[in-house]
Amino acid sequence: MANISSPEAPLPVGKVSTLIGGWIDRLGSVWVEGQITQLSRRPGAGVVFLTLRDPQHDVSLTVTCFRAVFEQVAEVVQEGSRIIVHAKPEWYGARGTLSLRASEIRLVGLGELLARLEQLKRRLAGEGLFSAERKRPLPFLPQCIGLVTGRGSAAERDVLENARRRWPAVRFEVRNVPVQGVSAVAQVSAAVRELDEHPEVDVIIVARGGGSVEDLLPFSDEALLRVVAGATTPVVSAIGHEPDQPLLDFVADLRASTPTDAAKRVVPDVGEELAKVRQLRDRARRHVLGRVEREQHGLDGLRSRPVLAAPHRMLGGRADELSGLLQRARRTLGHRLDHAESDLGHTLARVVALSPAATLERGYAVLQRGDGSVVTDPAQVTAGERLHARVAGGGFEVTAAGEG
Structure with missing residues (x-):
């Protein structure tokens, strides 16, 4: 310069x-x-x-x-x-x-580690591994629970004791593996695969106590996360305490804040379930009793009506009505018979009055020729012809004489 x-x-x-x-x-x-x-x-x-x-x-x-x-x-x-x-x-x-x-x-330092985890989180979220649609529901009452945790750890003790206290009959398939260090990812992944293939395991819990971010790193490893995402058995993540949130929490079907919380959320409490049964039974009893009381009230109301309270009254009224109808029918039939008898008498009188026998009774006679024809004109008869005369008392033969 x-x-x-x-x-x-x-x-x-x-x-x-x-x-x-x-x-x-x-x-x-x-x-x-x-x-x-x-x-x-x-x-x-x-x-x-x-x-x-x-x-x-x-x-x-x-x-x-x-x-x-x-x-x-x-x-x-x-x-x-x-x-x-x-x-x-x-x-x-x-x-x-x-x-x-x-x-x-x-x-x-730690910031760089968190940044890498954040990048992995965004990538897996973009693939849909965290979506609610792929999460499987937990069974109401698992018969056998798979547990992946450290050997003799407080997390193992918390899960077993709390689960058995809530439901004494529950069974466990426990896989003790390292939960931190270089071999943790491989062994935890292998344990999850093994329990996923176990025919009796209904749900899998991956549990570990609290620790630093570095201690919990295996539970944010991509290889383990993909194993959990591919499992057909529901997986519960119970890693650390409430503030801890490894990426396994997002991939698992259920995130528990602590191992104790995992036991409470996976296994129902037998006391609570019995209380619910009693409540439902009492509710059913009240419902049935209420229904019976309503029906009894309705039945009492029906029985209190006059038609059911004194049914003989209706029968008495019907009997009176039937008696009146019967008397009316008898009167009507009597009138009809009397009228018919009168008509028959009149008709008989007319028949008798118009009968040829009545005419004969008055002294008349009927002459019949030999062929049975009635003589109505003298010209029909010749002198000396034999005729049959019929009178009221009977008949006799006569001979026609000439004109005198």
């Missing part, structure tokens, strides 16, 4: 800014650690702005990155987080400002 500038020949500001930019470009990408003191994410903007500060030396730098880079850690990064960025220094000559263009962001 001294060789190319002097008080008599100073460099322009623009030239100095260009030289600084050239030197910075030759620096290349670097890894930088610092604390986020300011974070700016504008909706719709493709670039995110951060201010990275070194608390020890009280120095700050502006960091920019594309939104896609920041989204990889967006769930676990906030103001105050310590991060490591892989960035290339950039000099903005027009303003004379220095910034870092980040191509990768990592959290320091």
